[in-house]
Amino acid sequence: MPAIDLAKAPQPASTNPAQIRNFCIIAHIDHGKSTLADRMLGITEVVEQRNMRAQYLDRMDIERERGITIKSQAVRLPWRSGIDGQEYILNMIDTPGHVDFTYEVSRSLAACEGAVLLVDCAQGIEAQTLANLYLAMENNLTIIPVLNKIDLPAAQPEKFAEELAKLIGCQPEDCLRVSGKTGEGVTELLDQIVKQIPAPVGDANAPARALIFDSVYDTYRGVVTYVRVVDGHLSTRDQIQMFSTGVRHEMLEVGVISPEPVVSKGLGVGEVGYVITGVKDVRQSRVGDTITTYHNPTKKALAGYKDPKPMVFSGLFPLDGAEYPMLR
Template sequence: MTYQIERIRNFAIIAHIDHGKSTLADRMLQLTDLVESRQFRDQYLDRMELERERGITIKAQAVRMPYTASDGQEYLLNLIDTPGHVDFSYEVSRALNGCEGAILLVDAAQGMQAQTIANLYLAIEAGLEVIPVLNKIDLPAARPEQIAVELGSLIGEDPDDVLAISAKTGDGVQEVLERIVERVDPPRTDPDEATRALIFDSHYDAYRGVLTYVRVVDGELRPRQEIRLMATGFHNEIDQLQVVSPEPTSIDRLGPGEVGLLTAAIKEVDQARVGDTVTDHKNPAEKPLPGYREPTPMVFSGLYPVDSEDFPDLRDALDRLRLNDASFTYEPETSAALGFGFRCGFLGLLHMEIISERLDREYDIPLVTTAPNVRYEVALEQQPKGGADRAHDLAADGVIEVSNPAEMPPPHQITEIREPVVDAMVLTPSDFVGAVMQLCEHRRGEMLKMDYLSEERVELRYRLPLAEIVFDFFDRLKSQTRGYASLDYEPAGRQVADLVRVDVLLNGESVDAFSSIVHRDKAYDYGKAMVEKLKELIPRQMFDVPVQAAIGSKIIARETIKARRKDVLAKCYGGDVTRKRKLLERQKEGKKKMKAVGAVDIPQEAFVAALSVDRD
């Protein structure tokens, strides 16, 4: 069925994690009769097995819903269900650029959280009509009147206009659909403009090539039409046009304001980039649509295949994941201890965990993941000459960027190190303000301000080093506030810090995979924890193995893995003591020679366990 542009509404659901976005989307699918009851399952739009297991949304999902409003008119609602975790805020910003309205969903028991406010600001920046909705009013702990007042004051709405629903039971969801039809504007289009459609997502299919999700802005798309991608120059005929309603369904036209997916025999993953503009090849548009800002990786980690023969497969798998996830970056690197792998950039620790697990599940590639690091700026006294490594070649002005601790120059070449910092917002009940302040100060935080949103809720703003929060800050925040606090953060530039590289030496040889950049005040604790952990994990050799932590040439911690010992005196029954001494001396000489030429065998499990050592 073809819809006039005045009858189309594009909207997204935004909220803090676990406030009921996917459940509300489920009820909307049922209310619009898109899914029969016998086919229905919870989290219907979460297609990934990983999403269903964890109960979270990782990828934004678009679905097309025909809806008959109370005025008897037929409308087309294009819904985008977005993730709630701070690591996937880039997915949310992309989704909002394809909409004219947003449902701001708030848990009536928990109230506003950090991501609620962050997502609201994203929607306001995108110029969307925001519809406030309270969810979970059926819970015994729900406080709908109180939360409605807080929410209304935040966005300038009358508390009586805030909708109260239960997505679980379906109570009030019909009113939400009516409010969307009333308040969200139809898409804007220029009838004189040539065909233009924005690519907002894509993924790879082994049989059909690249599947490209588009939002048509001007003109229309039809099967057999020859299209061109303006950024890459790729052109070909459209094989198939589909809409997700809620399963992919073929159609013969996509008009202005509509959302769908197309296939055009795009074989290379780099040819269909998120943010590119699709136009007609014979009558192309003069200028492309404004795309998306490039996401900036915040956390870097090395991914190495357990079996070195899997390296080409890992490269192919990363290529395909990169197509589906534009915020993920990677480049090849080598490690003396782990072999060939990739230095990958992620938006956060959960993002890193999801990528690693997807590689293991979807592509069957078991991995070793090195400890996460952030990207530092290092000012050098003088630019290294000659055989400088890859990172040092960037030092045209005496400043290099380092995301791998193994690339950090020697201490005597460094004048200063600048680390990335973030402005963090923590929302917490007033009872836990002391615990949160203590945690932030322990992580080298600087308080910016503290506001009481109400008698019970406090907003704390801190400037924190990114390296201190990506590792386990969120877990500790939750444990110290009994799960009630929430966190959001955004980049805030760089600052000078007293940082050092701690190396781990096995038998006098540095193992690059265990190197880490830490603050000088915490270097001893980190080094001591690392050598103690490795002493437990590395099996005994035929000779004593010293395990040392060092800053430059200074050893700060040491443990010794004692050698296996054969009882060479077992067959000596009595006799002269010189005979026993001669056997022991021979054994000692043998161990000394073995230590000089021997290599320490580090099992793969030791890498996995040691690289998860707790920094506290």
């Protein structure tokens, strides 16, 4: 198996950016994103077989109860390519499919260079398939078209391969066929991710710049901030500051998710990980902000995100239906 032992894999802060591939999985609701992510965790052996469970990355109670993904999850997967035999680090982000969580998807895309576009072989291309594809194209990501659930009796891979090829502008044979349930084709998909998705680009000697793409509150440790390092380097005990507010913090812990938190000495160019500063208010780690070092700050912030607009919808109806023309 091309899986690598975590202890022998390239370590955070000392991984060559050319060995890193950052990608996310995007698709319509129930097209099998989380199941495919489970298979990737199993094949790369970052989760032992005895600890494996369905929807491993869905941590919130409501996600497990309803069988949906709400929060994006980033995971570091070591992999030895079956094409060139080299060792790589894949940073995978599993995203939600529901239209209500589109903003969550857009934040994940900003931390990636490529996206795996998943389509259910039995249901075909649907609304969120298109919406998420256009989001990925806006971010100039490399798209890998994948047909999932080929093990289903109702699967029509040939039909939907043609539709997907027309949509993206590739050949039908370029659409990979996998089954997240049985694991068929997932090894080939991991090899194609290494081959097709470009490595991250950044200057290791420039002042540190890291994009905050998510943050969660932990009762015991305060705010855990998920970051993607673009330039420079972040190390434990660094004095860091938020670009937008200028607020200064000390980094108490830095590490990667694989898929449980693993403490590291730091994070280098192109790496995705987490930072803990002991802050107790999520508002001080604003999503889309740029983290830089206090003693050697960057002059230019990263692009960030558009702020989502809160919306309220209301409807007015007359008590008596006959009065409807008057209301109009």
